Amino acid sequence: MDDTERFEFAFEPxxxxxxxxxxxxxxxxxxxxxxxxxxxxxxxxxVRTPLANIKDVAVTGPYRFIKTAGPARLAITDRGLTFATxxxxxxxxxxxxxxxxxxxxxxxxHPELTVTVADVNRLVTLLQALxxxxxxx
Numbered sequence: 001m002d003d004t005e006r007f008e009f010a011f012e013p014x015x016x017x018x019x020x021x022x023x024x025x026x027x028x029x030x031x032x033x034x035x036x037x038x039x040x041x042x043x044x045x046x047v048r049t050p051l052a053n054i055k056d057v058a059v060t061g062p063y064r065f066i067k068t069a070g071p072a073r074l075a076i077t078d079r080g081l082t083f084a085t086x087x088x089x090x091x092x093x094x095x096x097x098x099x100x101x102x103x104x105x106x107x108x109x110h111p112e113l114t115v116t117v118a119d120v121n122r123l124v125t126l127l128q129a130l131x132x133x134x135x136x137x
Contacts, residue, residue: 004034005126007117009042012086015069019043019085022071029085031115033126038093040115042083045072047101047113056094057127059120063087074102074110081110090116091123 009029011019019025024043032039037050067073068084075082081101084090091114098109117123 004032007031007033007115007119007123009083009085010088010116010118012088014065015085015087018070024071024085029083031117031123033123033130038127040083040113042072045083045101047081047099047110049095049099051127051130053095053097053099054093054127054131055096057124057131058092058094059089059124060092060114061087061089061116063090063116072102074108078112079108079110080112080114082114084114084116086116088116089120090114091120091127093127
């Protein structure tokens with residue numbers, strides 16, 4: 001894979017109003033997939049990992065507004081991280097080795113990240129193809 005593919009987030013108006021207070025806007029929220037790996041930004045929060053670290057990808061949703069709107073959200077039960085801009089549909093990316101994302105020191109590691117990108121199906125298809133094609137040597 002030579003190209004970088006970028007996925008914008010799908011912002012619902014109610015989510016956008018809350019997100020902007022945390023520095024999350026369409027220009028600061030995206031997911032990129034390239035040979036270098038998986039890179040998700042959500043305002044000041046960021047998750048980066050090699051493609052070989054991705055163990056599973058799934059479509060998820062819907063989500064409750066109160067649990068997903070605003071800043072990056074940490075699931076207390078499993079330390080999963082959510083970057084949400086709508087309550088309809090997203091992609092859950094599970095990692096073989098938990099990743100940094102929420103805190104700047106990396107003390108909290110996340111076994112999965114959910115992102116509500118505009119093209120859910122394309123992101124799932126791309127990640128599944130890349131992780132099946134031998135990128136996890």
